Amino acid sequence: xxxxxxxxxxxxxxxxxxxxxxxAAVGLLRLPDLFMRMQAATKSSTLGIxxxxxxxxxxxxxxxxxxxxxxxxxxxxxxxxVATHMVARAAYLVGVPLWQGTVMDDLRGCYxxxxxxxxxxxxxxxxxxxxxASDESGASC
Amino acid sequence: xxxxEPLATMVTVTLIVLSVAMLLTFVRLVLGPxxxxxxxxxxxxxxxxxxxxxxxxxxxxxxxxxxxxxxxALITFLGTVAFAHYVERRGSQWGPN
Numbered sequence: 001x002x003x004x005x006x007x008x009x010x011x012x013x014x015x016x017x018x019x020x021x022x023x024a025a026v027g028l029l030r031l032p033d034l035f036m037r038m039q040a041a042t043k044s045s046t047l048g049i050x051x052x053x054x055x056x057x058x059x060x061x062x063x064x065x066x067x068x069x070x071x072x073x074x075x076x077x078x079x080x081x082v083a084t085h086m087v088a089r090a091a092y093l094v095g096v097p098l099w100q101g102t103v104m105d106d107l108r109g110c111y112x113x114x115x116x117x118x119x120x121x122x123x124x125x126x127x128x129x130x131x132x133a134s135d136e137s138g139a140s141c
Numbered sequence: 142x143x144x145x146e147p148l149a150t151m152v153t154v155t156l157i158v159l160s161v162a163m164l165l166t167f168v169r170l171v172l173g174p175x176x177x178x179x180x181x182x183x184x185x186x187x188x189x190x191x192x193x194x195x196x197x198x199x200x201x202x203x204x205x206x207x208x209x210x211x212x213x214a215l216i217t218f219l220g221t222v223a224f225a226h227y228v229e230r231r232g233s234q235w236g237p238n
Contacts, residue, residue: 022158049195091228
């Protein structure tokens with residue numbers, strides 16, 4: 001008689017989880033600019049950690065541990081997008097450069113450089129020290 | 142307690158893969174080039190630490206470490222939000238470097 005079913009499920013979940021964690025690290029290392037790195041790293045590492053905590057829940061099979069594991073998963077799914085969005089907003093506001101192959105920047109000129117308030121269409125005066133220099137076309141937001 | 146066979150191998154493989162992932166993330170933490178890059182790298186490293194704690198739970202059959210994972214996840218979120226706040230407040234002098 002081979003191993004039981006929950007052993008197989010735990011093994012598969014651990015494998016998927018570690019694969020996604022490795023993918024996040026490779027994306028963080030290889031992609032060309034901050035915003036792409038952020039996007040690759042946060043989404044796949046959230047999925048990876050969820051698989052690993054589910055593996056813990058399946059392995060122990062007790063109510064308290066399953067509850068705690070699901071709690072941590074819910075916490076990650078709630079906080080990872082919030083934290084990443086805050087870092088991305090701060091990075092865009094301080095002028096971290098985009099990749100030179102970027103074809104579109106919807107936010108260009110939409111942030112007030114003094115108050116950091118977001119407008120729904122481009123402001124009249126030059127706003128961003130980094131983007132205002134190259135913003136000759138008066139493009140729409 | 143001994144683990145059943147496919148699981149024992151998988152725990153070892155997972156620990157190795159997570160260590161490699163942490164090493165790659167550490168390279169990004171050292172290289173930068175901007176401060177938000179390093180913040181994100183630290184965030185991902187903490188997520189990988191939670192993963193290692195989860196695998197260690199299974200390896201030692203000791204679920205008490207899951208509480209540690211909870212605390213690590215909480216503290217990391219607070220740290221990242223605080224970093225984002227200060228990056229935004231310091232302005233563009235912190236931008237590319």
